[in-house]
Amino acid sequence: MKKLLILLVLAFVCAGCGATMSTTSKASQAVVSAQGAASQTLYGIGGLLQSTPKIVDGLYASGKLTKEQFNSVVPVYNQALGSFNLAVTALKSAVDAGKDPNQVSAYSQALAQFMVDKNLIENLVLSLSGQSIGGVK
Amino acid sequence: MTPMEIIAMLQLAQVLVPEAASLTTNLIEAFKSDGTLEDKMKKLIDLNGALKPMELKV
Numbered sequence: 683m684k685k686l687l688i689l690l691v692l693a694f695v696c697a698g699c700g701a702t703m704s705t706t707s708k709a710s711q712a713v714v715s716a717q718g719a720a721s722q723t724l725y726g727i728g729g730l731l732q733s734t735p736k737i738v739d740g741l742y743a744s745g746k747l748t749k750e751q752f753n754s755v756v757p758v759y760n761q762a763l764g765s766f767n768l769a770v771t772a773l774k775s776a777v778d779a780g781k782d783p784n785q786v787s788a789y790s791q792a793l794a795q796f797m798v799d800k801n802l803i804e805n806l807v808l809s810l811s812g813q814s815i816g817g818v819k
Numbered sequence: 820m821t822p823m824e825i826i827a828m829l830q831l832a833q834v835l836v837p838e839a840a841s842l843t844t845n846l847i848e849a850f851k852s853d854g855t856l857e858d859k860m861k862k863l864i865d866l867n868g869a870l871k872p873m874e875l876k877v
Contacts, residue, residue, distance in 0.1 A: 714856060721859040728866050735873050742876070749876045756873045763870055770867040777860060 713782045720773055720783040724793070727800060728766055734759055734803060734815050741811045751810045758806050762799035768792040 738755050741747040747755075772789035776782070783789040807815050 718856045718859055721856065721863050725859065725863045725866060728863065728870075731870050732866065735871075738873070753875045756875050760872045763872055766870070767867060770863055774860065774864065777856070 713780065716782040716784055717773075717777050720789070721777070724766075724769055724773060727796070728770075730800060730804070730815060731759075731763055731766055734807070737813060737815050738807060741807075741813060746811050746813070755803070755806055755810070758799070758803050762796065762803045765792065765796040765799045769796045 738747065738752060738759075742749070742752045769789065769792040772786065772792040773783050776786040776789050779786075804815055807813055
């Protein structure tokens with residue numbers, strides 16, 4: 683009888699542990715997925731910053747942009763670069779802390795600012811030269 | 820705690836608690852794919868480091 687009681691207690695404890703671990707497992711997987719998705723997204727959009735100087739230099743070299751037009755792109759690009767830096771730093775902090783970046787306001791704000799700046803540089807280059815930089819990675 | 824430490828802990832749990840073997844296997848797989856996250860983060864940080872400000876034409 684005593685052994686049966688011990689087995690019953692153990693069964694309840696194990697069941698409890700299993701439920702807790704299962705919940706923890708799902709939560710961990712969700713956070714890791716969110717972190718992976720965020721890093722991929724940011725990397726994908728960040729590729730635009732890599733190609734932009736080459737495209738703008740090419741436009742200037744071919745005479746499609748004047749020096750003044752080229753120079754008007756520079757501060758907008760540098761602003762986008764700064765907000766990209768902030769978004770990457772915020773994402774790294776969220777990943778290091780084991781947090782879902784979408785739940786971290788520093789990351790959400792930095793990403794939102796970067797998206798605004800990214801659109802500004804895309805629209806500026808498009809309006810100055812007719813050249814789209816959005817599709818180039 | 821690093822992903823490798825978590826994996827080591829889960830592997831120990833696999834041995835100590837055979838009933839939870841399938842659960843710990845899934846967790847280990849999840850954290851192994853965290854290695855992929857590290858790769859993604861490294862690529863992102865490398866990209867961030869490679870980007871330089873543009874300079875004005877004078």
